[in-house]
Amino acid sequence: MRxxxxxxxxxxxGTSTPxxxxxxxxxxxxxxxxxxxxxxxxxxxxxxxxxxxxxxxxLRGVELSATxxxxxxHILGFLPDPGHEPLQAEFAAIRESRVTRAQRTAELVARDxxxxxxxxxxQVGPDATVGRPHIADALVVAGVFPDRxxxxxxxxxxxxxxxxxxxxxxxxxxxxxxxAAGGVPVFAxxxxxxxxxxxxxxxxxxxxAAGLAGIEVYHRDHDDxxxxxxxxxxxxxxxxxxxxxxxxxxxxxxxLGENLTxxxxxxxxxxxxxxxVLLP
Ligand code: AMP
Ligand code: ZN
Ligand code: FE
Ligand code: FE
Numbered sequence: 010m011r012x013x014x015x016x017x018x019x020x021x022x023g024t025s026t027p028x029x030x031x032x033x034x035x036x037x038x039x040x041x042x043x044x045x046x047x048x049x050x051x052x053x054x055x056x057x058x059x060x061x062x063x064x065x066x067x068l069r070g071v072e073l074s075a076t077x078x079x080x081x082x083h084i085l086g087f088l089p090d091p092g093h094e095p096l097q098a099e100f101a102a103i104r105e106s107r108v109t110r111a112q113r114t115a116e117l118v119a120r121d122x123x124x125x126x127x128x129x130x131x132q133v134g135p136d137a138t139v140g141r142p143h144i145a146d147a148l149v150v151a152g153v154f155p156d157r158x159x160x161x162x163x164x165x166x167x168x169x170x171x172x173x174x175x176x177x178x179x180x181x182x183x184x185x186x187x188x189a190a191g192g193v194p195v196f197a198x199x200x201x202x203x204x205x206x207x208x209x210x211x212x213x214x215x216x217x218a219a220g221l222a223g224i225e226v227y228h229r230d231h232d233d234x235x236x237x238x239x240x241x242x243x244x245x246x247x248x249x250x251x252x253x254x255x256x257x258x259x260x261x262x263x264x265l266g267e268n269l270t271x272x273x274x275x276x277x278x279x280x281x282x283x284x285x286v287l288l289p
Pocket of ligand 3: 072
């Protein structure tokens with residue numbers, strides 16, 4: 010079984026629609042794909058219809074933006090009840106703050122590069138969660154940089170001169186919110202040095218105490234030091250280990266299925282989640 014539980018669609022900052030994401034997952038030989046857009050469940054229904062039609066398993070999830078010790082982090086929430094009001098209210102608050110933040114970022118970037126806020130908005134899907142990748146796309150369209158990664162490395166990196174904060178909950182609260190919604194919380198790419206500062210060991214203890222269920226150990230943004238470190242922490246805290254591509258479609262090098270999650274771990278997620286894994 011090939012299971013890639015963490016990907017993005019045009020409901021946030023991916024470039025494939027949910028239906029295209031599902032079709033591409035079949036092309037990549039996956040048996041189960043997870044759709045985990047940033048701070049939204051909007052892509053779920055289209056992905057579910059496509060998965061049923063095309064015959065592939067679908068793991069419905071989200072990637073919740075959070076903050077700990079001033080560091081932005083991402084908490085995956087698998088199989089939460091999408092009707093959980095506090096979860097949707099938090100998503101709405103984060104998404105609203107992301108728009109203000111993106112507009113401010115675009116103003117800063119526009120001082121030095123030939124893009125405007127409408128250029129950024131042209132890159133954002135209808136009702137999609139706005140993120141820095143959309144600003145990167147505007148820079149690529151303007152011919153300033155060849156791809157998203159270069160735009161991040163040169164301009165949009167965390168804590169750089171164009172970086173603007175946005176509202177997001179404390180990471181332990183984010184874990185508890187996902188649990189309250191019946192979801193299964195997993196710490197996404199916690200050792201991604203290349204994106205900026207990473208959290209100290211204490212944070213894993215704090216999040217485990219809050220109810221964290223797993224750690225995403227296998228991710229392209231982890232260097233070789235992170236695998237043994239994160240595996241050891243997971244073992245110590247009795248957390249399960251996941252791996253995923255964090256596919257964002259065209260414009261990022263991540264390929265579907267480049268990292269996978271074990272079937273036994275998917276079974277543990279399915280057992281705990283408020284809703285079903287959709288199987289073909
Ligand atoms: P945001 O949520 O708006 O802060 O943007 C975060 C998204 O930008 C992540 O989901 C990644 O896909 C992407 N990203 C973050 N850091 C980098 C980086 N250094 N290089 C390329 N993409 C990045
Ligand atoms: Zn993203
Ligand atoms: Fe992430
Ligand atoms: Fe992601």
